[in-house]
Amino acid sequence: MTHPPHLDLLPTVLVVDDEVRSLDAIRRTLDEDFTVFTASSAEEARGLLERQAVSVILCDQRMPGQTGVNFLKQVRERWPEVVRIVISGYTDSEDIIAGINEAGVYQYILKPWSPDHLLDSVRNAVEAQTLQRQTSRLDLELRTSTVVLRQRTTSQVVQARSSFGFDRIVRAQGSPLEGVCTMAERVARYDISVLVLGESGTGKELLARAMHYASPRQTGPFVVENCAAIPDNLLESELFGHKRGAFTGAYEDHLGLFQRGTGGTVFLDEIGETSPAFQVKLLRVLQEGEVRPVGGARPVPVNVRVIAATHRHLEERVRDGLFREDLYYRIAGVTLTVPPLRERVADIVPIARQLVQNVAAELGHPGAHLPDDTLACLLGYGWPGNIRELRNEIARALALNDGPQLGASAFSSRVLQGRSDGAADDLVAAVPKSGTLAERLQVIEAMVLRETLLRHRWNKTRVAQELGLSRVGLRAKMQRFQLESK
Template sequence: MAQTLPTILLVDDEEHSLSAMRMALEDDFDCLTAKGADEARAFMEEHDVQVVFCDQRMPGKTGVEFLSEVRATWPDTVRIIITGYTETTDMIDAINEAGIYQFLTKPWHPDQLMMAAKNAVDLFRLTRDHDRMSLEMRYLSKSVEVKLEAQRKALREGMGFESVLRSANSPMNAVIEQARQFATFDVPVILSGEAGTGKRTLARAMHYASLRSDKPFFEFDCTAVDDDILEMELFGARRGANTGLPTNKAGLFQKADRGTLYLSGIEALSPRLQLLLLRAARDGAFRPLGGHEMMRSNVRLLIGTHRDLRLEVSEGRFNPETYYSLARTTLCVPPLRERREDIGILAQTYLFEAAEEHGKPVKGLSDDALQFLSDYDWPGNMRELENEVVRMLIFSQDALLGPELISRHILQATPEKRGVSETAVDQVLIGTGTLKDRVEQIEMRILRETLTRLKWNKSRAANELGLSRVGLRAKIERYGLIEPARSGVRSQSDEEE
């Protein structure tokens, strides 16, 4: 495809001057010629003119007057004036009024004219490129800001309080309302609760609901970490002999500057590290390991603990000043056993997430399975629930996961006494009551677990337990065990009877 030649407009009232200029430039440019300002303006309106060569002395409008109009209407067009006179007044007027790029005096040389035309075309192209790039930069800047805001919104929604799974009537609703209020105040918050209750998720949600949401969020578990390593991770270290590091290491207080740092397990900190944390929390000051200079950082601290720090303080195991510097507000996260309404939502969510991760399609958990899961105490809270659901997925053969996949100790939990976990047998053994009553408690749980695990196939259950089918049926009736309804499907127990 042939390249389009740049368009140049030549304006002069003398025909021989127009012909001479055209002859000098037409090999490299698309030349338009006009004998006056009116004709030249008509060309400007019809063509994308890049450069105008205009004679100063013309009948009607002078070159400066015409080029002033060009400047007002087509400011990108490069304007060059040609004159046979060198009056100072004309030159000043041309510069001020018409924004003249260059003067050419008559008689001009063809090489001089060609050089002026090429330079003017280059200037036009550079000006257009600059304007385009400026426009693009303004658009991109706006576009980037829009994208950043969209990302921030997605983070707030995806990692904010909406990510805390719960039912409509969940006890977590009141906790989250408190957390929303705490999030907007730039003060330390202690999140207390048993291990696995979701304190980390709640801390992250508080960060993304705070004024620091566009700044970094870091988290670190302080448990089972040596003092030197912990100090290095939190406050950084300087290279040298006493650290053994080849380069400086930035700590979390430095990395999280102007952001949020979530620390869990601080009840395990040594007295020395408690004092270092006190200084960082109270004054924002810390000294890197192996360093001599003090550094400062503006970090919001969120603290996760599964112990009662007030009790730790009263018993002398935790520094009271450190505690009160961190405990501006305290948020108590309830255990899963107090969130019965949420267990179904959490279990189904964990199941679908695990199924997607492992590429195993499922439809969900059956109502019976959900009932068994809801009856259990979950001493390991959400971590234990997630582990159990993944285990069920691994052993599942059907798209709908039933209660037979649930671990035996969960099936043995007594629904009438919610919260009986793996220690239930021990509790019965050391509890009170007659021998007959205590044995029956254990027997009922074993029967219930075995029948559920074997999908209420009574023949298999009787065989495994060493009972006759008549004896098994009698025990089922005695303990009031009811087989889950299987609408529209004959149960295996019916087939085996």
């Protein structure tokens, strides 16, 4: 082991190779620009790392006892932040390439190497290591100033509560949603986990956000992740963070959602879509109150409240072995169920009117409104996609409509037909599977008649002309199918 007297003035490099001539050649190449340490085995190198901070390691792949890649994996676990790694070898097999990725190797230098190339590689590695330290220091400074950065002023909290509070969840008087909001508001003040159940598009995230701004954590962040939108390996990185070099494409440290949400609320949507393997890691985080970033050597403490949501029946998935029972009880401190729109029909009108205002402002359609006959049409549809589907239909109607009044004809045919089976252009799908031919044809006849009446806004003259009926015949059919009134 050798090093020059000006040890503290130059970046330090450790060269690990069992061949004396190779060690000497690399040392002479780097000696003028770096403080060079040498070791002839992995064991000797580990001992040196215990005593001396090192910027870069150059390690030969073929050494007796332990390969360079396996040694560098251990280095990554023990010294992930203070050592930048360069490997020197003369093979490019798939096993070596896979090992290089696992070890977080900065660069792979093939033999025979040139002095200029080796020198440039080590210089770049030292520069990357210096930038990493600067990034870590800045990150620490940001995290230590959470009081300044994350705590919101009283006026900002008041504004947020006015925008996302429970009173902004649109509902009619006596709606089934009233009881859900009352219970959610009571639970919000206590720092316990909440599980929100309900079909997609019912407003589960809106309820979770209202709970956050009614809780003692209201000055902290509210962060959201859709667990169904990304695969497990990326979900772990998004939630728990990762270290630079942890995997291919990890070019810098990444703070996970749990770290960014410290002091606030983490909303995990569609948690029922996660795999059992990921559920184990999430359970550990919730139990221990700390996360281990991917590629990190030490856990990081976090302080968050978790609100989870899913459209799945989690108890059934627990029985089927698809969801861990211990995680279920961890996240379901309190369970809230948001009813679908078809079970709270009275909410459709106020929600539709609010959506018209919001979407019209976004699309530049001031003054847009829904007449009574259009509202009657919306009330006659089952809305399997809930509020999300209603919003899409209103956006479509605003885009296709010329004037401020949104007539029923601006909506899709499945809404006009009052059908929610998803087959808007296939009338056969709505026909009963039993009964006589005449009975089945009556279903189609009533559906066509209702759609035409809605499209022409109950103008019987136009409906009769389109369907080839007399006004007397049309009136008889309307009475037969109980369509004599809007």
